[in-house]
Amino acid sequence: MSSMQVTVAPVEPLPEEELARRPSGGLAYRLLHDASALVGGTIVLCICLAALVAVVWTPYDPLAVDPSHALQPSSWNHLFGTDEYGRDVLSRLLAGAKLILYSGAVSVAIAVAAGVPLGLAAAIRGGLIDDALMRFVDLIYAFPALLAAIVLAAAVGASTTSAMIAIGVAYVPVFARVTRSSALQVVGSEYVLAARAYRRSTLAILWRHVLPNIRATLIVQMSLLFSLAILAEAGLSYLGLGTPPPEPSWGRMVEEAQSYLSRDPMLAIWPGIFIAIAVLGFNLLGDGLRDVLDPRLRSSR
Amino acid sequence: MTLLAVEDLTVRFGDAAVVADVSFELERAGRLGLIGESGSGKSMTALALIGLLPEEVTVSGRVLFDGHDVISMSEARRCALRGDRIGMIFQEPMTALNPVMRVGNQVAEVVRLHRGGSRRSSHERALELLERVEFRDPPRIARSYPHELSGGQRQRIMVAMAVACSPALVLADEPTTALDVTVQAQMLRLLGRLVSEEGAALVLISHDLAVVSSTCDRLLVMYGGRIVERGPTATVLERPRHPYTAGLLATSSAVSEGAARGPELPTIRGSVPAAGRFPAGCVFRSRCDRATDECKTMPPLEGDEHAFACWHPIEQPAAASVGGEA
């Protein structure tokens, strides 16, 4: 019995709803037409603007204590009211945006700077390095970010730096894993084999072929990780293991406001809302970027 | 006596009709072959027959099974038909079975669902069925998970489930496509034997003329969601009138070698358009060498025994060339 040449694919594809709504056009166009990317991007942009503004100007000095105006409700003078020391909540929230972006960026930078080379090395060299990496990943898995930060705080004392380092290190395996698996696909591809046949150096191959191909995946992961870093930082400051007072951090503002929950609940709710919105923004941006840049990963989270 | 009558069946995905105005009848114990390339709408037609189309489609027309319209009847009544009066075999034996359930339980499930009885009695019935689909050691097979079986073995499990309740109709959608060539013939023999033992009618869907011609007594040729030709198997294969059927024949060397060496048959150029991208008028004209302006209007499906929808059908070959066959 011979087969026929007419049929290319024997399976009749069921048209999925995704196929119908795949927009065409440039990257910017597609990002603007992805609801997640649009909402997330707008939120992230607003936070960045708030942080930038806070660098040069805040309505009041976020550290200025004024006991005569303690625990005031929202008013035109103090949009979000004042805290128990009479400090302007809005000013502190704006200053907190600066801190959250800074610590998030440093944490992500640490995770990327250590995780990406590790992942690349594992993908290119394989064998022993690969095995060692996977064991290392298993090991770090046992120390979630917050736990690592607690240990570090016990060892060297609580500070923004120790929190950032702990969070960054805790997420190194995430980047190592993602880099490894996506780099493995590129390394196995024919054009890399061709480049190897031309005796291009490993570094040149990494730089010219591998990195450009896994860039999209990494950007998506960075955005998602940024939201995790914000969550971890907020949690640590809430526990008093992050940025020490009086520097305004959103997590600590919640903690300080908790004692006045029955008198002035909004004092705790405002920073809470800011944290949630910041996390939501980076999550949505990450999801949107993934849909636009890397449709293969769409279903994974 | 008519078992199945399909009247003006149309299936739409949004604006695109993947099945358009399909009508045909099937006698009790009759065997109908449905052929066409992927994207011709034959799988959608089969799913419409048992009311298992994806949610997002709209269906119109009638599918009369034993005089009752499958499309308009309640879902509960359709559930009672499926697996009991109508058995279905799918193409992908790798994925069509539940990977985490022992195959014996999967066969017993359909028996118990429609025939009731104890867990034990349905399991014994499942073992009988496994024996009927030619497994040498049914108890061992029944304990297996799908991944422990070969493709052919899995497809035999599908057959066992399809005939478990002695159905009046078996729908087989590309039952041999995913199998090794060596087991394809064996599979078809098994299917043919079980269907005749049960006295069931068979609708066999395939892109492979050789598969259909060896099993079925009547053929429906589909293209672009429409029936372009239908008739008794021998007639359609020996004297195709629609250029598309002729093209299919030409590319199937097994059939064309066995068939009469008539005039050089045309091959089909290009590829099947995506759903909704078929031309207006004759759906085949974008790939047809014979197409003229006349083809911009839809040709009707005309003829009694042997019908075709074409303004420029292939001329009847000299009657003498058929004689040597059969």
Add this chain to the structure above:
Amino acid sequence: MRRPPGSSLVTVYLARRISTLVATLIAASLVVFALLAVLPGKPAQVILGTQATPESVAQLTKQLGLDKPLWQQYLDWMRGLVTGDYGNSYISQLPIGHQIAQSLAVTAPLVGLGLAVGLVIAVPFGVAAALLRRRAAGTLIAATSQVGIAIPNFIAGILLILVFAVKLGWLPASGFVTWSTDPWQAFTSLVLPGVALGVVEGALISRYVRSAVLEVLRSDYLRTARAKGLSRGRALVRHGFRNGSIPVLTVIGLEIPSLIVGAVVVESVFTLPGIGTLLLQAVANRDLIVVEDVVMLIAVTVLVVNFLVDFSYRLLDPRIARA
């Protein structure tokens, strides 16, 4: 036909997995020990304060066994962990094993409650979001879960306190009485913390439930089940449940560390005397041996749970029963 997995294969798998687990645990203990051993400042000095004489510091150092070589200190600590002798707190001199046991009586039920609340939220909403994906309700559920993920558990806790303790006064906002004193009151103290922990996890897990159900809905075997005459709901339950629970179980396994760490934070919100409180107090007092023990306990729990989850796939999914 391949033979079903023999018991010897399972034994080999178990032996390999357990040896990896033990190796990872040893590495983890080395990390914890090293990190706290190399830090500046002698514990004895910290305990006695800056006013202490060098002699008393030296004496306390000797008493704590901190004058021994590092490798011996490590071995002593390990021997203690394995034999269940956790030593005494530097500060309170109380046996650590007893303190940990008391704290676990709070934290373990809390984590269990959090997981239960999470699943009670995640499963129905995730399934609904998948089944209604083309309707407004499905989109709404998916969007709500996205917002839920963004809320830190301590914020959720504070909102719950605000509503159920401050405004309604139904449940206690803080504190804990021991189980032996009043089991019912002990339970009510854990309700709000459990919900705070579970809501956020539930939002996260519901997204995975949704995609698992979507996967099942698209599957060929579900279509086969329908073709056998099972109704939509029955096919989904009979054939989808086990298949769909495999990816969800993965996520639950991965989320166990978040739950434990979440419990540390939530305990702080509700001032519950659990593992988190014990750990944070020890950090504040630089009671290093307690920190070491508790961190090690958490690491062991995380790794062992991960191992158990890994093993339970084999029960659910016959395809990976070999390998």
